[in-house]
Amino acid sequence: MAKEFPFRSMRDWLEYLDDHNDLVRVDTEVSTVEDIAAFDYHSVRTPGNPCFLFENVKGYPGWRIASNVHYGRRRQAAILGIDDVSHLAREVGLRLDKRVSPMEVSTGPCKEVKIFGDDIDLTRIPFCIGGEYEGTPNLTAGLSNKMDPDTGWQNIAIRREGIAGPRTFSEQLVQAQQDFQIWAKYQMRGEKMPVAYAIGVDPLSYMISQTKMPPGVCEYDLWGAFTGQPLEVVKCETSDLLVPAQAEIVIEAEIDPLAEELDGPFPEFAGYYVPLTWTARAEVKCITMRRDPIFYYMAMGLAPNEGLDMAIPMQAGTLYNVLSKQLPGIINVHEQAHAIYIVQVQKAISKTIPQFAQLVGQAVKVAIPYACATLVVDDDFGEDLENYFELVNYMYNHFVATKDLVVIPGALGSTCNAAEFYAGGIGRYDYYVMDLTEKMPPWDEGYKRGKAIPGKGALARVEKELWPAVFGSALK
């Protein structure tokens, strides 16, 4: 039977892609050292953005590696069960309050094989190197699960974990993220923090991990917001953490409150390498997996890349959800690049409420503490917030820096922004808001002049009559 939404495992999703001729199965030998990352690099710059299942991995007989399967709005809409691809973020935002708690089951495919003690050896898993400056491989597609020791709240996020040894990971925990705040509690207690990295989970779990929920809300609750059903989870072997039962691989570890590990350099989705850094050290305690596991590699580095692309509708959807409760006139939200947001508002509102764009910008910063910038546009921008040319047009025609720019110096940064070194050091950045909306008189000259495009009548006549006559098919 053909696989349809909701997809309960990564291999269900692979089957759907394969059935729709949207999966390239590669039997040519490839190396984990940069080859797979290079396939992804070319794919996201190629029409159709092929995604892959590599079935002949050098040095890893029997292992398969999937990649790029969450790239592109069309695939993401199918994963989320949303038909309206052009308003993906808004549709995500509208669903985020309908949460369903996950359902714990006694066991699952991720428990078919269990490895403890001296048998633990990360050299046996085909971790990949994605960039030429990486000294050793990184785990790029692990859901990092951590639990608040006071409340039992479980937080899920994708982090980059460096493979620092056969039984050791490094993990950068940064102050603008919720898991840093959980780590702080373990440090105060002088206790080790359990962590579980789930690799090769179902595609919806990957996507919901990219939302920004308030403390106390587990991202797994959002699986049901999209499907109406609970996500099946299973308890870890060495802690009370819950992980998706259908995961391909789960690596359980403990992060020492004091021990440090050298991390990086690794390609981050902000576009540059994160440099060598002393950070948290995780000791692996157990590995569980399917009997025939499929590893997952998620490309990071210079955009476009799968990691950032998958996060865009989810982070923008989170913002839509939060902003539309706090402010009137929010139409849509988009994440243009890492931590740079475009918020579209109704002109009727933005022209009525003084400093409305600043209000929007400050609300964004509260919802996503590491936000770098917010650009506020209005209805006239059109429906496609990913239209780069229109954005540049707005920055040219509707923006006067001395009047329309608000800067909050020394605000929290993301730690992967290379410009933070100018702004005061790691984790600090001058957050700014650009007001690109139509201004109150007399600053609406451009609008009085009108947009310089052919008339609606001519556009419709070419679309409906002349284009099909010339090309023999409808304008797409």
Add this chain to the structure above:
Amino acid sequence: MGKFDRTDIDIEKIWHNPSDYQRINRRMLYEAREWFAQHAEELWEEYKGKVVAVRKGEVLAVGDDTIKMKAEFREKEPEDSVMIMLIPSDPIRRIPRPIDVLKGAS
């Protein structure tokens, strides 16, 4: 049985019978990494701004160009057995830990 379920793969057997690549090359790479971390401060003092090729316990080569050094080692060493790392010019950064902040405040 799903289309991507494979009965011919048994990870337990594979796990306990690793390929030479996993058993030798990858292990050497991770051991190089561990040794590098243990000696990071002194290596930074000596080689900051340089590219180093590291094997457990020794620096095999020092240069300025990562791509060139990778190409050289690809010729003479098994793939992935040597860690080639650009050492930053600035001191290795440290993400502040909550416990450090508290110590500073007391």
